[in-house]
Amino acid sequence: MIEFRDFTKRYGHLTAVEDLSFEVRPGRVVGLLGPNGAGKSTSLRGLLGLVRPTSGAATVFGVPYERLTNPARRVGVHMDGLGFETGMTGRRHLQICAVAADAPRGRVDEVLDLVGLADAGRRRLGRYSTGMKQRLGLATALIGDPEVLVLDEPANGLDPQGIRWLRNFLRSFADGGGTVLLSSHQLAELAQTVDEVVIINGRRVFSGSLDALTGGGAHNLEDRYFELVEEGVHA
Numbered sequence: 380m381i382e383f384r385d386f387t388k389r390y391g392h393l394t395a396v397e398d399l400s401f402e403v404r405p406g407r408v409v410g411l412l413g414p415n416g417a418g419k420s421t422s423l424r425g426l427l428g429l430v431r432p433t434s435g436a437a438t439v440f441g442v443p444y445e446r447l448t449n450p451a452r453r454v455g456v457h458m459d460g461l462g463f464e465t466g467m468t469g470r471r472h473l474q475i476c477a478v479a480a481d482a483p484r485g486r487v488d489e490v491l492d493l494v495g496l497a498d499a500g501r502r503r504l505g506r507y508s509t510g511m512k513q514r515l516g517l518a519t520a521l522i523g524d525p526e527v528l529v530l531d532e533p534a535n536g537l538d539p540q541g542i543r544w545l546r547n548f549l550r551s552f553a554d555g556g557g558t559v560l561l562s563s564h565q566l567a568e569l570a571q572t573v574d575e576v577v578i579i580n581g582r583r584v585f586s587g588s589l590d591a592l593t594g595g596g597a598h599n600l601e602d603r604y605f606e607l608v609e610e611g612v613h614a
């Protein structure tokens with residue numbers, strides 16, 4: 380379970396995120412949406428202890444992420460900018476992550492298989508395409524067989540097949556009791572993936588089920604998103 384309670388982050392005079400509150404329960408896939416600069420990355424980084432809130436809190440399993448023992452076994456993380464060593468093979472990268480997460484050795488091949496990189500595991504990361512790097516990021520998040528996934532723009536650079544795979548994967552992960560929080564700009568895709576939506580623009584402008592947002596599918600997510608973000612309506 381993920382919980383944001385009045386999470387606020389200021390950088391000097393700039394308020395990146397203000398009074399953000401929402402939770403993600405097990406079995407749910409929640410999409411965090413908002414325009415560029417809305418504070419999505421700041422919020423996710425706050426949840427992962429990479430950014431210290433100015434006030435309020437973000438917790439996972441009821442505690443700040445940094446207080447978890449062996450966090451990689453509980454929370455899988457995929458964020459842009461965490462970086463890969465380009466001279467290393469995908470397999471080697473995952474082997475190192477498996478050791479760090481105290482995951483069984485066999486897990487490396489399992490996750491390579493799971494994300495469709497079984498044939499590319501021995502290739503150097505410098506030769507991976509954007510989509511392959513994205514898949515490797517997911518494999519890295521999954522290495523510790525976590526209960527919670529925190530994913531920043533996971534569909535970026537994936538081909539249609541990859542996007543469909545990701546959607547199905549996240550659904551079955553959540554159906555198996557997993558908790559997923561992801562950020563995305565791809566509204567049409569998101570509408571097919573998430574149960575709940577949190578829209579922010581510095582502050583929260585909407586939080587609730589996709590059905591509540593779209594009137595049970597009567598309106599599309601994109602129209603509702605623009606109405607809320609552009610009109611600055613707070614719900």
Ligand SMILES: Nc1ncnc2c1ncn2[C@@H]1O[C@H](COP(=O)(O)OP(=O)(O)OP(=O)(O)O)[C@@H](O)[C@H]1O
Pocket residue numbers: 390393394395413414415416417418419420421422
């Ligand atoms: N380390 C920092 N120092 C100062 N300002 C920052 C810092 N990190 C983020 N910001 C500012 O905080 C605001 C929110 O940025 P953030 O990256 O969280 O937005 P975002 O919703 O993830 O945007 P995008 O969709 O472009 O990735 C922006 O105005 C950004 O310039």
